[in-house]
Amino acid sequence: MISASILSADFSRLREEVSAVIAAGTDRIHLDVMDGHFVPNLTFGPPVIRSLGKVSRPMDAHLMVETPERYVAAFSEVGCEVITVHVEATRHLHKLLTDIRDAGARAGVSLNPATPAEMIYPVIPFIDVILVMTVNPGFGGQKMIPEVLRKVRKIREKINESGREIVLEVDGGVKVANIREVARAGATRFVVGSGIFKAPDYHATIEKLKEEVSLAHALSV
Ligand code: DX5
Ligand code: ZN
Numbered sequence: 001m002i003s004a005s006i007l008s009a010d011f012s013r014l015r016e017e018v019s020a021v022i023a024a025g026t027d028r029i030h031l032d033v034m035d036g037h038f039v040p041n042l043t044f045g046p047p048v049i050r051s052l053g054k055v056s057r058p059m060d061a062h063l064m065v066e067t068p069e070r071y072v073a074a075f076s077e078v079g080c081e082v083i084t085v086h087v088e089a090t091r092h093l094h095k096l097l098t099d100i101r102d103a104g105a106r107a108g109v110s111l112n113p114a115t116p117a118e119m120i121y122p123v124i125p126f127i128d129v130i131l132v133m134t135v136n137p138g139f140g141g142q143k144m145i146p147e148v149l150r151k152v153r154k155i156r157e158k159i160n161e162s163g164r165e166i167v168l169e170v171d172g173g174v175k176v177a178n179i180r181e182v183a184r185a186g187a188t189r190f191v192v193g194s195g196i197f198k199a200p201d202y203h204a205t206i207e208k209l210k211e212e213v214s215l216a217h218a219l220s221v
Contacts, residue, residue: 005193024202091194135172144173156186
């Protein structure tokens with residue numbers, strides 16, 4: 001349930017950082033792809049992901065890009081298991097999500113903090129992951145916007161009502177200190193960037209993150 005975002009990793013040693021965080025216990029690798037248009041930052045694309053070589057955990061591409069339609073095939077080809085696009089970045093969300101699945105990846109849809117949950121209700125039958133942004137996308141190390149947890153709870157209810165196996169993932173400002181609250185809001189997958197890569201001990205941090213999530217589940221029964 002922990003997906004380490006490499007945005008805060010040391011890019012001069014990216015392959016080693018990915019191996020280190022996998023050895024430290026992350027379940028997935030979260031790739032923050034930014035184009036400098038949809039968000040005011042520019043990161044990396046398929047060539048960098050290819051340079052990572054064989055990655056022994058599923059990789060999720062979080063496309064914070066305009067016209068995500070242009071990139072679906074490329075991210076599927078470099079082995080991204082989930083391709084997540086922003087509902088705000090396309091006019092034809094249903095078509096884009098089916099294109100992602102046709103390309104052999106799972107389809108994820110992400111909402112910025114101010115985007116209402118209702119925006120993704122019509123595509124619930126066509127998605128595998130809902131990624132709720134708890135920061136304004138573009139940078140790691142930001143503080144979580146706690147009010148967004150209300151939206152997480154709302155989407156959790158909607159997923160339960162639908163009876164579908166959809167992963168509810170939260171991205172932005174997740175730390176050891178707040179992950180229990182995020183889990184109690186109904187999230188089942190947690191993107192953590194600076195909370196891991198800026199910590200002195202990746203393994204101890206990931207263990208603590210997982211402990212907090214298990215505590216949240218224990219408290220909710
Ligand atoms: C922000 C990215 C997030 C971010 C998470 O645009 O989508 O994945 O890197 O990093 P932290 O955990 O540092 O907020
Ligand atoms: Zn992300």
